[in-house]
C-alpha cells in the first residue's frame with residue numbers, strides 16, 4: 001500500500017441558503033478527500049453548488065446561509081504545534097501507521113496526543129506518541145472564527161470567482177499583496193516587498209509590475225497577480241474558483257500550465273472549480289462531478305473519464321465537443337437543471353436520466369464506492385455495456 | 388435530423404460576398420476633440436458565404452468578430468468596402484427571383500426590406516430580450532414591424548415557431564416573460580424571433596457561450612437542424628474552437644481586425660498553417676486526460692489595433708517573423724490549395 005498523506009477529508013457536508021422564495025438546497029451530503037500534492041477538479045454546470053461547497057468548507061458563508069452538518073478535516077503534520085493546540089477539544093482524525101483513529105482530542109503535550117476514541121457505547125482513550133503520528137486532522141466546522149482565520153491564508157487559501165476584477169483600482173498591485181502579507185505574517189515592509197517580488201517571478205510577472213495599477217494590467221496579468229496573492233502565505237492548499245473562465249484560450253493555457261508547475265514544485269494540493277470539463281481533464285488528478293447540489297461521482301480522473309459510473313457524468317462528457325478525435329453528433333440532455341428550492345425527489349437527476357427506474361424517484365441513492373476509489377451516487381451505475 | 392456528412396457537402400451558390408470590408412472606430416480624447424487615432428476593428432476583410440453554409444468567425448476577444456457580424460446585418464455602417472448579398476427582388480410576393488445588392492450602401496425602404504432577410508442572435512439571452520415583453524410579443528414583433536398578418540395569423544405563426552425551436556406546448560410559453568425562462572429557453576425564444584420572417588441569413592454571435600453544457604448542445608443541434616430544414620446560412624461567431632468544429636463548414640481565423648487563415652473547418656483545425664492559428668489550436672484544452680498536448684509558445688498579449696503599423700499584425704508575437712515581414716505590408720490571403728487560405732509570407 002502506498003503511503004497516504006491526507007490534506008482534506010470532507011464528510012457529508014450540507015448547507016442551505018434561506019431566501020424569500022424558499023430554502024435553496026445548495027450543498028447536500030457532499031463527501032470527498034484529497035491528499036497532499038493532489039489536484040481535485042470540481043466540475044458541474046452553473047448553479048450546481050461548486051462555489052457553495054468551497055465557501056462552506058472555508059466557512060466563508062453569507063448571512064443567509066445555514067450550515068446544516070458535516071465535517072471538514074484539515075490535516076497537517078502532527079508535529080505542527082499551533083495546529084495541535086488548535087485541535088484540543090475538537091473532533092479529530094489521526095493517521096498513525098496507515099491506520100486512522102477518530103475521536104475528540106483531549107490533550108496535546110510535547111510528546112503525546114491523547115484521544116477520546118469512544119464509540120458505540122465502548123469507552124476508549126488512546127495515548128499516541130507524537131513522533132509516530134503522521135497526520136493530525138482537525139474538524140474545521142468546530143473551530144471558532146478566531147481559530148479559523150489563520151487557516152484561511154496559511155492553510156487553505158482561495159482564489160474567488162472573478163477575483164481578478166476585485167483588485168482595488170486605486171492601489172498599486174504590489175502594495176495590495178504586501179498588505180495581505182502583513183495582515184497574516186509578522187513581516188516588515190522590505191521583507192514583504194522582497195517576498196512579493198519572488199511571488200511575481202513565480203507566477204511569471206515582471207517585478208516592475210509591482211508598482212503599477214490594476215488598469216495597467218491585462219486580464220491574464222491580473223489573474224497572475226491574484227494567484228500570487230493566494231500563494232503569499234505558502235498555503236498547503238489553494239481553491240481556485242473558475243480561475244481562467246474570463247481569459248482567452250492562449251492565456252488560459254499558459255496560466256493553467258504555470259499553476260500546475262507551481263503546484264508540483266511546492267507539492268501543494270489544489271481544488272480547481274470549473275464548468276469546463278476540458279479544463280478539468282487537463283489539470284486534475286481527481287475529479288468530482290456535481291449535479292443539483294450533490295456530488296454524484298468522485299474518483300481518479302483517468303478512471304472517471306474512461307469509465308464514468310454515473311449517468312450524469314457520462315451525459316456531461318458526451319455534451320462536450322472536442323477538436324481531437326472523430327467528430328460525432330453530440331447528445332443533448334432533455335430538460336433543465338433542477339430548481340434547488342424544489343429539487344426532484346430521490347435522485348435529483350431522475351427527471352432527465354435515461355437510466356432512471358422506479359426506485360430513483362423514491363429514494364436518494366447512497367454515495368458509495370463502486371470500483372476501487374471510484375464513488376458515485378446511483379441506483380443503476382453504468383457498466384461497460386451501457387457506453 | 389442532421390447528419391455530420393451533410394455538413395461537409397459542398398454548397399455552391401454564393402449568398403454573401405464581403406469585399407475589402409473595413410470599420411474604424413475613432414478614439415476621441417474629449418467630447419469635442421477630433422479623432423486623431425482609430426481602432427482598426429475590421430481591416431480589409433474579404434470572404435464568401437454559400438447558401439446553406441455555416442461560416443465560422445473565430446479568434447480571441449477584441450479581434451473584430453462582433454464588429455464584422457454587426458456590419459453584415461447593418462447594425463453598424465462600414466467605413467469602406469462592399470457586402471454583396473442575394474435578396475428577393477419582390478419580397479412582398481412569393482416570387483423566387485433574387486437580386487444581388489451591395490447592402491453596405493442601402494438606405495431607407497431598401498434597408499428595411501433587407502432587414503427582413505437577415506437576423507442577428509446575440510450572446511447574452513438575458514440582455515437581448517426586452518424584459519417587459521411577453522414571449523409572444525417578442526417573437527411576433529418583426530411581423531408587426533413589417534406589417535405582416537393579422538392578430539390570429541400572427542399568433543398561429545408564433546406558436547408554429549415556438550414548436551419549431553422546441554418550446555412545447557407553445558401555449559404554455561406564449562404569455563411568459565423572459566425572467567420566467569431559463570437561459571436555454573430564452574435563447575430558443577431569440578432563435579424563434581430570428582426565424583419568424585424566414586430569413587436566408589443569420590448572424591449568430593456566441594449564441595451558446597452563456598449557456599450551460601447540458602443546454603448548449605440542444606441549442607447547437609437546433610441551429611444545425613434549422614439549417615438542414617430551411618437552407619439558412621449562418622455567420623457563426625465563437626471563440627471556442629471545439630464549438631466551431633462542431634458547427635461550421637468553413638472557418639476564418641481573425642487576428643486584430645484581419646483574417647489570417649480561412650478554409651474548411653476540419654482542414655484548418657487539423658492542419659493549421661498560420662503561426663497564430665497553430666498557437667491558438669495548440670492551446671485548446673482537450674476533454675480527455677489521456678491526450679497529451681504540445682503547446683506552441685508565443686509571446687503574450689493581444690493589444691488593441693489602434694493605428695497599427697502597416698506590417699503584418701502578428702509581427703510582434705510571431706515566432707517565425709523575418710526581416711521581410713518587418714519591411715512589408717500585412718500579407719495578403721493566399722490560396723494554399725483545397726480552399727485553404729493563409730496570410731503569411733513564410734508559409
Ligand SMILES: Nc1ncnc2c1ncn2[C@@H]1O[C@H](COP(=O)(O)OP(=O)(O)OP(=O)(O)O)[C@@H](O)[C@H]1O
Nearest residue numbers: 412426428447448449450451452453454455691692
Ligand atoms: N463601438 C465601438 N467603439 C469603439 N471601439 C469599438 C467599438 N466596438 C468594438 N470596438 C473595438 O473594436 C475591436 C473589435 O471588437 P469586437 O467587439 O468586434 O471584438 P470581438 O472579436 O467580437 O471580441 P469578443 O470575443 O470579446 O466579443 C476591439 O478592439 C473593440 O474594443
Ligand SMILES: Nc1ncnc2c1ncn2[C@@H]1O[C@H](COP(=O)(O)OP(=O)(O)O)[C@@H](O)[C@H]1O
Nearest residue numbers: 017024026045046047048049050051052062340
Ligand atoms: N448568497 C446566496 N443566497 C441564496 N442562494 C444562493 C447564494 N449563493 C448561491 N446561491 C444558490 O445556490 C446554488 C448553488 O450556487 P453556487 O454554489 O454559486 O453554484 P456554482 O458555483 O456551481 O455555479 C444556486 O442555486 C444559487 O442560485
Ligand code: SF4
Nearest residue numbers: 347350353360378379
Ligand atoms: S439513481 Fe437513477 S435517476 Fe439517478 S442517475 Fe442513477 S439511474 Fe439515473
Ligand code: SF4
Nearest residue numbers: 699705708712731732
Ligand atoms: S507574415 Fe511574417 S510576421 Fe506575419 S505571421 Fe507570417 S511570418 Fe509571422
Ligand SMILES: [Mg+2]
Nearest residue numbers: 050051161241
Ligand atoms: Mg460558482
Ligand SMILES: [Mg+2]
Nearest residue numbers: 452453454592
Ligand atoms: Mg464579440
